[in-house]
Amino acid sequence: MHKQIRLISAETTEFVTCIILHMLVPLLPLFLETWKMKGAPTEATLSITAAMYSISIGLSSRNKGVFSICIFVGFLFSMAFGLIIGDSGSLPSLKFAAVITIIAIFIIHACERYNIHMVECSPFWNFKEGN
Amino acid sequence: MMENTMKILAIVFAFIGALCAIVATYRAIKSLRYRLYIEKKLAYNLAVSLKKRKIESSVSVNLNKITIKGRYNKKQADLFKKEIDGALKEAIKELVVSERKLVIRSIDQPSKKGQFNYLKRLVENSLEQLQEKQA
Numbered sequence: 001m002h003k004q005i006r007l008i009s010a011e012t013t014e015f016v017t018c019i020i021l022h023m024l025v026p027l028l029p030l031f032l033e034t035w036k037m038k039g040a041p042t043e044a045t046l047s048i049t050a051a052m053y054s055i056s057i058g059l060s061s062r063n064k065g066v067f068s069i070c071i072f073v074g075f076l077f078s079m080a081f082g083l084i085i086g087d088s089g090s091l092p093s094l095k096f097a098a099v100i101t102i103i104a105i106f107i108i109h110a111c112e113r114y115n116i117h118m119v120e121c122s123p124f125w126n127f128k129e130g131n
Numbered sequence: 132m133m134e135n136t137m138k139i140l141a142i143v144f145a146f147i148g149a150l151c152a153i154v155a156t157y158r159a160i161k162s163l164r165y166r167l168y169i170e171k172k173l174a175y176n177l178a179v180s181l182k183k184r185k186i187e188s189s190v191s192v193n194l195n196k197i198t199i200k201g202r203y204n205k206k207q208a209d210l211f212k213k214e215i216d217g218a219l220k221e222a223i224k225e226l227v228v229s230e231r232k233l234v235i236r237s238i239d240q241p242s243k244k245g246q247f248n249y250l251k252r253l254v255e256n257s258l259e260q261l262q263e264k265q266a
Contacts, residue, residue: 010248047145054152063162069155076148083141091138097145104152111159115166120237121248 014124015117022060022124023109026053027102043084043091046098051077053102057109062116066108073101169230174256176222178264181257184214215254 008016030049033041041049051074058070080094116122223231237249 011252047141050145050148054148066155066159069151073148073151076144076151080141080144080148083137083144087134087138091142093142094145097142097149100149101145101152104149104156107156108152108159111156111163115163119166119170120240120245121252122240122245123242126242126244 010123011118011121014122015113018113018117018124019110022113023057023106026056030102040095043087043094043098044081046095046102047077047081047084050098050101050105051075051081054105057105061109061112063112066112070105070108073105077101166233169226169233170253170256172230173222173226173234174253174260176225177218177253178257178260180218180221181215182261184218219250219253 027049030041030045033045054070054077055074058067058074061067061070077098084091084094117124223234226234238246240246240249
């Protein structure tokens, strides 16, 4: 009998799928703008992305603390977006804060998902078998 | 004047948001490390329990199943399952209440596939620990 070749484990597959579909796809507009504009995205794009990203990630969190913080961060960046929209001036510090926030939110949720998919071995999508 | 105030306010909001996110990141990493510590402790407890019952050499974890080595009839296999169940219960009992809650939540997760994978990985880690000790 032939031995099966051990490829990527089921847990790793679930985790990587989650990272790509759940955490990187929502950032696609940001990547596209960076690529299309051939430079850094505007302050408005970065702040609205930080706001929407933290709200959506917060809503899918199992942890109440992370949920509350993400909603609060989303609220703050929505305010920042409202205050700078239509402004022609450049605000590099706001860009910096937005990028740091997006990265931080990504790490927070990646840790949580590592816990769920790699430690607890829960599947990302629990499809029922067709038979 | 008004425009400048709005800009400053926007920057202040953004920095408060970034600070909150950084604090939350620190907490999330700490929480993940704690969870990994619990898993390590549980695997060790299970390894001790399996060794105590002298069944560690009869179990192996293959690609997608836990195998019992040797020839066993159904009755013996059931008895064996009970032994592993007992070892697992004993290992969980050794944990602190808060740690126990986390482990039980993982075992009682809604997905049957997830439950099996979790238990399989736990036995696998315990056997690895025993092999490391023997080496």
